[in-house]
Amino acid sequence: MKVLLTGSNGLLGQKLVALLRQQAAVEVVATSRGRNKLAGPYPDLTFVNLDVTDAAQVRQVLARQRPTHLMHTAAMTNVDECELNREACWLQNVTAVENLVDACATHRIHLTHLSTDFIFSGEAGPLSEEAEPGPVNFYGESKLAAERAVQASPSPWAIARTVLVYGVARDYGRTNLVLWVRDSLRAGTPIKVVDDQWRTPTLAEDLAQGCWLLARHEARGIYHISSDELLTPYAMALRVADYFGLDKGLIEKVDGSTFSQPARRPARTGFLIGKARRELGYCPHTFGEGIGLVAAQSENPAR
Template sequence: MMVTNKVLITGSNGFLGQKLIDLLSKNLNYEVFAISMNKNDNPNVENYHFQQLDLMNSDLLNNYLSEVKPNYIIHTAAITSVEGCEADKVLCEKMNVGVAKQLADYCKQTNGFLVQLSTDFVFDGQNGPYKEDDSTNPLSEYGKSKLRSEQVIHNSGCEYAILRTILVYGINANPNRSNLVLWAKEKLSKNEAIKVVKDQWRMPTFVDDLAEACLLSIEKRATGVFHISGEEMFTIAEAVYQIADFWNFDKSLISEITAASIGQSENRPQKTGFILSKAKSILGFQPTPFKASLEIIDKQYGFFR
């Protein structure tokens, strides 16, 4: 009989959460459990167990963990809106830090393994691209909360992998989940004009690559912080021009704006990007080139729609 390991995915209705369910539910080595605050809206309803649960209700979460007893937890749930975290710092702290601490404490007590998703927003954008051990200096409450979550996980003494990532894009079966590529594709396909930032530099991350990195982390039980992203540095505008080129959209619909003009110069890093050598050597991570990822998305687009 095939040995199964229990993997719990938090935030299972989210963009990465759904991709992880698609990936892991097909893997016979894992029994997949998934929780989300809202009812299940993942069209893939086979081969995994779903529970609607408010992660911030610590008693309910404790009871659920005691019942399921997961060996691995991939914690994707978070409040990721920069503006949302500024508007409600108490909620941001409770969700982004408090829940991470509770999951880390559970893993410490049970010899479980925690994969925590983090962000390039732990950096200030003055010295990108960054290595894992470069100095952090978040500019926003969101970035600060994700850095605090990293710290409470480290201090818990549990076994963990923290995967920092950048501007995740791609497609899954949920039509309500948008991102830079789908947003630009949808707007330009309808000949709608769009404004894109010309003075923020990023290495966008293909969601399929990020899901694969999560799986590699638990398979190798690789501990520490890992940078996971694409390898090509673009401004947001440059990425959108590539999207337009790929699908032969009218590039004259694209106009460039500054981050300052939309209030994003003070609370978002100007230039991040990651040095991926650690993830490559330890995890065996290999990012998909941006154009190749667009080709994959184009095929998936027909499948999902």
């Protein structure tokens, strides 16, 4: 089994590299734009610089590497940037997927594609795989269009939808809710956190495990991969404060109207994950366990 991974420098990409290298008889080809951020911990990792928006380059790399499986984790995920820079968003989230779908079809490569709860309107979470999409922002529109491109592929495919991913990565410029709350409270900085949006937060290691299970089983279809705890960001923030013994008085409960953001957010998403549990054996951490893992990794640079 040979797995080619896009977006290997990202949070999920890094977790997948770590997980896949532990699997017997699995060869990993990591790809991303820019330098390989995992050269330090994995000096023997096969790395190829790949711009997935370049169709010719995608064809060349897949023809040369000939993977049996491809996991596509690269995407433009900043929701407000997607709203403001729609052309760039479409190029990275839709055109890139079309390029990969075409190349995978040529070589009959199993494709695991990452999608999001933001394809939904947020009126009726938690949601099953059969729920009707209805994005309320351009990021969600782009990811729904990408799903449809994958579903039209003649080669085998699986779509892993996920929600509010958190975790720790090397040399990674972005933060997430757990680290942001911890670091803000440690600095004595008051924060405002919404309590009118609902999500099932996803530990990055759990998402990587879900993607690996999809590839290993050569699963076909759509799967919801997250935790099964439906929480508001405010409730999550309180749990983070409790875990680290920090001042919860610094956390102000607000609603979404407090913030002026270019893109709307769906109010209530979150996923039902029974299908992934039954068919794949997927078993995520609790949010409390996830906070503990983030704490251990973020406070041990060697991790």
